[in-house]
Amino acid sequence: MDAAQVLQAVLSAVQSGTPIANTTPAIPLGNAPSSSRSTGHTGDVLPSSLPEMIFMLLSMAAIRDWVKLFLIGAVLEGSRRILAKSWEKLTDYVWVTATFESNDDAAEWLMYWMSQKKVFQSARNIEVSTHFFGLENLGTDDLGENDDDDMAVAFMPSLKRTYSTWYKGRYMTVTRERSNESPYKFQAVEYIEIRMLSRSPRLLRELLVEARKAYRAASDHLISVYVAPSATDWKLVAMQDKRPTSSVILDPGVLELIINDAKDFMGSKKWYADRGIPFRRGYLLYGVPGAGKTSLIHSIAGELELSIYILSLTATGLDDNTLRSLISARLPKTCIVLIEDIDAAFTRGVKRDIADPEAQAREHQPGLEGGKKDGKDAAFASGVTLSGLLNALDGIASQEGRLLFATTNDYGALDPALLRPGRLDLHIEFHLASKYQATELFKRFYTSSSEEGVAGEDSVDEKTETAADHDSSSGCPGSVKSEATSATSASIPENVSSAYIDLATMKQTTQLSHEEATALAERFGEVIPARMFSMATLQGYLMAYKTRPYVAIEDAPAWVEKKLREKKDVPVARVHEVAPAS
Ligand SMILES: Nc1ncnc2c1ncn2[C@@H]1O[C@H](COP(=O)(O)OP(=O)(O)OP(=O)(O)O)[C@@H](O)[C@H]1O
Incomplete structure (x- = not known):
């Protein structure tokens, strides 16, 4: 009886519920004689118990070979895993590894730091980029003069390459990679991996501090501007020259009022904490287009050395959840959040006539009741609802030291809930030029x-x-x-x-x-x-x-x-x- 016959007998017994033992008078060992195989009476050879059945199966040469193969495979795979684990442990022991997502500020510092290193300027396979245009001390020597008017370029590690260099006497490698694994993003994520032959992470930290210092020194005259293009994360889109506050010309006293208020707020953390007031300040700049609202915000960012995070409420894909996550989880502690044209999200379209702001000023006298649409129940043009926006604004408050600026050309279109102190504390109207x-x-x-x-x-x-x-x-x-x-x-x-x-x-x-x-x-x-x-x-x-x-x-x-x-x-x-x- 061969293996197929045995299995068939076992299966039919299981299906019919007949106990196998009763129909099994004898079990032939080893290869069954051909005579018994030819009888076709399965009841003659069925094992009476499970151990007997296993014993019978193992007694067959083919099954024995399968089992051997399985065991050898298992031993090989087990050894491979043990070796891999041991290697990982060993490398963990002698290497310090850090990974930086390219969107992160720390990756920016590192890229700038690396662009200063000889190894990347003399490497035979590098990425040449104008990414850091505007920052000082770029490695432009190889291209000739380091003239301010020239478009300075930076030499940086290429994607999918590993470079080796030394930091304070320690060997280190730098790898830039692209990964498709991302929990909430649909596009590939780039990252930089740094490995340093060292048992302590101290040197890596020192490197990071050095990179941040170098980056800050080089970008001292600039402010960083971020937007959220995919509604899931912020992206650095520009490094702009700081605009002196004196270049924004407002009527006497207005500029000083806003700047002193913002400075005063930034230095009043304890005052707010002592009185249990949320440490936040919101400014609404409203009025005719081209009166200096955006310019003022940029110059305040320069004065207070803060980055600007511009939020467009009509961005594709933005809804209450993504808005909350953008604001609560993905903003730095201290920054300026700018919501431009906050009214454009509140109505179904942009209603101002940009070509002639003066005409708008004559036609539209700002006032709370004036141009208001359907009040609280009006829906936003984007996927953001009014309550979603209010929650998000309160979320700004949950982090300390953030300044919120909102601009609008149509004060009357805004819901009073948005305008109340605690969300937008200071409302400043911008007029046509005096x-x-x-x-x-x-x-x-x-x-x-x-x-x-x-x-x-x-x-x-x-x-x-x-x-x-x-x-x-x-x-x-x-x-x-x-x-x-x-x-x-x-x-x-x-x-x-x-x-x-x-x-x-x-x-x-x-x-x-x-x-x-x-x-x-x-x-x-x-x-x-x-x-x-x-x-x-x-x-x-x-x-x-x-x-x-x-x-x-x-x-x-x-x-x-x-x-x-x-x-x-x-x-x-x-x-x-x-x-x-x-
Ligand atoms: N008060 C001002 N002082 C100096 N320059 C100004 C002033 N207002 C406007 N400008 C100049 O006009 C241009 C547009 O200004 P800005 O974008 O700041 O206006 P805005 O009020 O934000 O307009 P919009 O409502 O269309 O966004 C800028 O180049 C800016 O330099």
């Missing part, structure tokens, strides 16, 4: 912040211009030149906007002496009507006269008149109402 702002803008436009009153090289143009214009600068309205007749614009084709003349033909702004600039600025302020143009519009006008401040003054009345006429012609109805969300 005479003071226009005057200051002109003054700062034509003087250098470092050295006021020094005429630059470009003042050659200015001299020619001033000499030619002295007669007309007497203030007589009839002597004002129109754009079409000014010296430079004469050679410009008619269909080219004058706004681009100087940008295309000149390199730098003419620098006036302080006295000259002040005198001209006064005249500019007299010509520009108060609260009729945004600061961005005035800046745009001056950009067209980068090297011709005198002509800028002369042309200003005609420009103002033309702009005011255009405004009258523009139907206010271009600012359309947006249907409230259902």
Whole structure:
């Protein structure tokens, strides 16, 4: 009886419930004689008990061979695992290993640190990147001059390569890898692995501290700007030059008020803790477009040395859960959270007319009841609900030392729940430019912040211009030149906007002496009507006269008149109402 017959007998016995023992008078050992195999009576050879059955199975040569093979395989696999484990233990014992996800700040520090190392500058397989453009001391030697105007490049480890180098006498390897394993992201995740031949993690920590220090020193003049492109994580998108607060021109006292408030808040942790008040501060900057809201936030970030995390409530994939996780779990302790156009998420579309902020200012008088849509029940254009947003804002409060800034062009569209103190504590309205702002803008436009009153090289143009214009600068309205007749614009084709003349033909702004600039600025302020143009519009006008401040003054009345006429012609109805969300 062969193995198949035995198995068949066992199976049929199990199916019929017949005890095997009763039908098994004898068990042939070893290979059964062919006569018994040929009988076809399975009842003659069935084992009477389980041990007998096992014994019978083992007595068959084929099964014995299978068992041997299985045992050999098991021993081999077991030894492999033991060896692997032992090797891991051994390497753990002599190596310190650290992994950094490329999105993380620490990975940025390391990449910068590595870009400074000779090993990557002389390696034969490296990644050359402009990623750190803007940071100081990049390894540009191999490309020639280290000129500020050049696009500096950094030499960094390539993907899927391992480099070896030394740190404080210890051998270390650096590997950049890409992994598809990610619990909540759909794209591949890049990471850097550092291994150091050392039993203590102390040296690795020292390396990290050194990398962070070097990175901070190199980026001292910059602020980092992050966005959440995938609604799951923050990504560094820009390193911007810090904007001096003096470059944002607001009416007297406003700038100081906000900056002092923010500084005061940052230094009042204990005061808040003593009184049990959540250590948070929210600012709402609202008003016409182009009035300096975003510029102010960036300059405050520079002043307080904070990174900016820009949150777009209409980003694809953003809902209450992702918003909460972005804010609660994935933000650094101290930073600025900026929600731009917070009203755009609250209505079903963007309702402002960006092309003409001045028209909006006339049409829309900010006020809580004014432009409000359907109140609390209005849905957001994104997957975020009002209560989701309120929870998220309160989540900002749960971490200490975060500043929240929200901007809007439509104060009235915001729900009172958003506006209450504790969420958005300070509401600052931005208007169209006052005479003071226009005057200051002109003054700062034509003087250098470092050295006021020094005429630059470009003042050659200015001299020619001033000499030619002295007669007309007497203030007589009839002597004002129109754009079409000014010296430079004469050679410009008619269909080219004058706004681009100087940008295309000149390199730098003419620098006036302080006295000259002040005198001209006064005249500019007299010509520009108060609260009729945004600061961005005035800046745009001056950009067209980068090297011709005198002509800028002369042309200003005609420009103002033309702009005011255009405004009258523009139907206010271009600012359309947006249907409230259902
Ligand atoms: N008060 C200001 N002082 C100096 N520059 C200003 C001021 N307001 C606007 N500008 C200039 O105008 C441009 C646009 O300014 P900004 O983006 O800060 O305006 P905004 O109020 O945030 O506009 P929006 O509501 O459209 O975002 C910038 O180049 C900025 O330099």
